[in-house]
Amino acid sequence: MTAVLEVSNIRKSFGGITAVDGVSFDVQEGEILGLIGPNGCGKSTLFNCILGQLTPNGGEVKVDGKVVTGLRPSELNRLGVSRTFQLLQVFPKLSVRENLILAGQEHQGSMLSRLFGPSDAGLTEAADQMIGFFKLDHLATEPAGGLSYGQQKLLDAAMAFMGGPRLVLLDEPAGGVNLTMLADLRERLAAINREKRATFVVIEHNMEFVMSLCSRVLVMAEGKVLAMGRPDQVCANPAVIEAYLGH
Amino acid sequence: MTCFPRSLRIALGIIAVAGLIVVPMNFNRYGLFILSQWAVMTIAAMGLNLTLGYAGQVSLAQGAFVGIGAYAAAIMTSQGLPLIAALGVAIVLCFTIGWLLGYPALRVQHHYLAFVTLAFSTLAFLVFRNEDWLTKGIYGISNIPRPNILGFPTNRPLPFYYLCLGSLGIVSLAVWWLIRSPWGRAFVALRENPIRALSLGIDTRRYTLMAFAIGSALGGVAGALYAPLTQYIDPVPFHLSLSLDLLMMVIIGGAGFFFGPFVGAMIAVLLPEWLRFTQGYYLMLYAVAVILLLIYSPTGILGILDRFLAERRTKIASARRAAKSSLEAAP
Numbered sequence: 001m002t003a004v005l006e007v008s009n010i011r012k013s014f015g016g017i018t019a020v021d022g023v024s025f026d027v028q029e030g031e032i033l034g035l036i037g038p039n040g041c042g043k044s045t046l047f048n049c050i051l052g053q054l055t056p057n058g059g060e061v062k063v064d065g066k067v068v069t070g071l072r073p074s075e076l077n078r079l080g081v082s083r084t085f086q087l088l089q090v091f092p093k094l095s096v097r098e099n100l101i102l103a104g105q106e107h108q109g110s111m112l113s114r115l116f117g118p119s120d121a122g123l124t125e126a127a128d129q130m131i132g133f134f135k136l137d138h139l140a141t142e143p144a145g146g147l148s149y150g151q152q153k154l155l156d157a158a159m160a161f162m163g164g165p166r167l168v169l170l171d172e173p174a175g176g177v178n179l180t181m182l183a184d185l186r187e188r189l190a191a192i193n194r195e196k197r198a199t200f201v202v203i204e205h206n207m208e209f210v211m212s213l214c215s216r217v218l219v220m221a222e223g224k225v226l227a228m229g230r231p232d233q234v235c236a237n238p239a240v241i242e243a244y245l246g247h
Numbered sequence: 248m249t250c251f252p253r254s255l256r257i258a259l260g261i262i263a264v265a266g267l268i269v270v271p272m273n274f275n276r277y278g279l280f281i282l283s284q285w286a287v288m289t290i291a292a293m294g295l296n297l298t299l300g301y302a303g304q305v306s307l308a309q310g311a312f313v314g315i316g317a318y319a320a321a322i323m324t325s326q327g328l329p330l331i332a333a334l335g336v337a338i339v340l341c342f343t344i345g346w347l348l349g350y351p352a353l354r355v356q357h358h359y360l361a362f363v364t365l366a367f368s369t370l371a372f373l374v375f376r377n378e379d380w381l382t383k384g385i386y387g388i389s390n391i392p393r394p395n396i397l398g399f400p401t402n403r404p405l406p407f408y409y410l411c412l413g414s415l416g417i418v419s420l421a422v423w424w425l426i427r428s429p430w431g432r433a434f435v436a437l438r439e440n441p442i443r444a445l446s447l448g449i450d451t452r453r454y455t456l457m458a459f460a461i462g463s464a465l466g467g468v469a470g471a472l473y474a475p476l477t478q479y480i481d482p483v484p485f486h487l488s489l490s491l492d493l494l495m496m497v498i499i500g501g502a503g504f505f506f507g508p509f510v511g512a513m514i515a516v517l518l519p520e521w522l523r524f525t526q527g528y529y530l531m532l533y534a535v536a537v538i539l540l541l542i543y544s545p546t547g548i549l550g551i552l553d554r555f556l557a558e559r560r561t562k563i564a565s566a567r568r569a570a571k572s573s574l575e576a577a578p
Contacts, residue, residue: 051446077448089443091436102436105429106448114429121429163448 010059021223034214092145292508294465300502302458303438311371314485316470345463387481501549
């Protein structure tokens with residue numbers, strides 16, 4: 001097994017507040033790592049540092065053994081690192097299919113081939129497969145803005161998988177999704193993980209979702225790593241119970 | 248527009264194009280001038296629509312690019328060079344300057360960007376006015392020749408109108424291709440959510456610069472037609488007010504709609520002419536009409552149509568669902 005993602009000693013502060021304070025961990029190929037912790041403990045900031053949305057004050061990020069710290073998010077994405085955001089980020093005026101084509105179009109060909117080539121960049125079929133996989137078939141031509149919240153959340157996740165990424169960072173994929181759809185989402189994520197050997201890091205507050213999906217869980221508190229281990233180990237850890245899970 | 252059947256859309260298109268070719272045959276010199284001006288301004292507004300409407304980058308410099316194109320054409324054709332060469336120079340020049348003007352947009356957005364482009368607009372105007380050796384300053388350049396196209400002279404108003412219309416046709420096809428290509432999709436992504444676009448691998452920097460460069464190049468094309476249309480240019484028409492007029496055309500027609508600039512330019516160029524019978528009041532009436540329109544529909548005239556079509560689509564869809572469920576309910 002090789003580490004797909006290695007994070008060492010990442011630090012990020014905003015003014016006097018240190019949001020991420022020397023976090024190190026690695027994620028093995030095919031693993032689903034859960035990232036939990038109370039609100040404001042630095043989970044999303046850590047994501048943003050890993051993905052180049054923010055420049056860390058210190059530390060290093062490696063993807064497949066290659067240092068990627070300082071790369072722009074678009075460059076990182078074309079290396080096979082994809083993400084979703086905490087808040088919904090679909091393009092409301094584009095149709096569901098167009099959203100997915102957009103998510104995949106920059107992963108192939110050159111700038112010029114995208115101008116003079118076919119208008120769907122040859123991705124209609126791939127997009128429709130993804131639509132089928134996430135059970136959005138009847139909505140393919142609907143503008144994404146007209147979908148329900150849960151459906152948009154599924155689309156948001158589907159978009160992250162369009163480029164065939166090696167590593168996907170999901171920021172609260174289950175937030176605001178109803179129970180039926182949640183089960184769907186979990187099952188889809190597990191399937192992609194199995195079939196495509198895609199590696200995930202998942203931020204989530206829904207404990208049941210995390211514990212059933214993830215093979216390992218990292219708990220953050222006040223910008224630091226509080227605990228890391230199998231879900232059952234983490235749940236039994238007194239420090240974690242104190243800081244996060246509650247008695 | 249997705250609601251109209253394809254055949255109806257094609258028929259409407261053919262009627263519109265045929266109308267634009269046939270009807271003006273009976274127009275007088277002035278009518279043809281106004282219509283040619285409409286075609287030229289539509290080209291410039293299409294460029295701005297690309298930058299502003301699709302890619303979401305505010306620009307108050309489109310008028311300056313029309314000016315650059317016009318001066319390039321005026322200077323070169325008065326030296327006896329062919330218009331097509333001047334057109335090439337205008338495109339390359341405006342593309343390059345537009346690309347450079349895009350750099351501030353990588354750092355600032357919205358009204359800050361508006362100010363940066365406004366400053367550029369003023370700079371261009373000062374160059375047109377003060378650099379006498381190149382532009383003949385406030386005296387302007389007169390006797391700008393009209394070109395021969397494939398051996399046909401376009402000195403008379405009707406052939407020149409056809410030249411403008413033909414150019415508009417070519418530009419329209421090119422822009423249509425562009426916005427339907429993955430680039431067009433990337434421009435929309437840039438406008439709607441640049442952070443998400445970046446996380447999907449879209450090089451927002453390069454697309455922003457491209458949106459500026461291509462939009463500006465179309466301003467240059469319009470300018471290269473404007474000079475032989477009026478046959479005399481001085482700095483005044485390329486003042487900031489032209490940029491504001493073009494901005495208004497895009498907004499009134501409907502920013503981000505393909506046909507927005509056509510409608511917007513028609514209103515900005517033709518409506519003041521139609522309102523002339525009200526004599527001294529026509530500019531006031533025009534201003535009031537614009538204000539009322541934007542209160543009623545901030546997304547412009549095509550925004551009204553779009554809303555109407557979307558409502559109709561929803562109604563049809565829900566009627567279909569109702570019919571389906573009543574069918575299922577029946578034994």
